[in-house]
Amino acid sequence: MSGAALALDAPKERAILSITGKIVEKNAGDKARFDMRMIEALPQHSFTTSTPWFDKPVKFTGPLLSDVLAAVKASGSQISAVAINDYKISIPMGDVGKYKVIVARQIDDKSIPVREKGPLFVVYPFDSAAELRTSTYYERSIWQLKALDVQ
Numbered sequence: 348m349s350g351a352a353l354a355l356d357a358p359k360e361r362a363i364l365s366i367t368g369k370i371v372e373k374n375a376g377d378k379a380r381f382d383m384r385m386i387e388a389l390p391q392h393s394f395t396t397s398t399p400w401f402d403k404p405v406k407f408t409g410p411l412l413s414d415v416l417a418a419v420k421a422s423g424s425q426i427s428a429v430a431i432n433d434y435k436i437s438i439p440m441g442d443v444g445k446y447k448v449i450v451a452r453q454i455d456d457k458s459i460p461v462r463e464k465g466p467l468f469v470v471y472p473f474d475s476a477a478e479l480r481t482s483t484y485y486e487r488s489i490w491q492l493k494a495l496d497v498q
Contacts, residue, residue: 355418358382363466364415364450368427368497371420379419383466386452389414394447396474399485400464407451407470413443415450416497423497428469431461431491438469438487440497446479447472450492464490 355374362380373379389410397404416426426438442448451468452459459465468490473479 369423408453409451412448421497427496429494467492
């Protein structure tokens with residue numbers, strides 16, 4: 348995973364994502380902190396999908412959740428994802444390998460402001476499989492992501 352090694356330099360700007368729990372690579376005490384440049388340094392992926400939150404299909408761009416977790420050498424069976432407003436949801440680690448879940452930093456090639464679900468938004472490729480178009484997976488697509496705790 349080229350680019351992942353760059354991800355654990357200390358953040359040079361304001362950190363927007365913290366990862367704790369069962370991780371090996373850390374850059375801030377017991378956690379790994381990422382600023383937007385570090386997120387951008389990871390391999391970027393895009394997909395266009397329909398969602399319940401937008402009137403038409405939109406393009407999401409960002410690193411795969413699997414690449415973010417690989418950058419910190421995460422291991423475990425569950426990921427607790429926390430939003431800026433403290434909304435919390437559990438994402439099974441199995442989803443990370445089975446689906447191309449993105450930690451989106453852009454919607455339709457534009458940065459995502461906080462007031463529009465940003466700056467980071469965990470998104471499943473809903474249009475890629477019928478089983479993803481259910482409330483279970485919609486609930487796991489957490490916007491305004493600020494933290495991941497791997498257990």
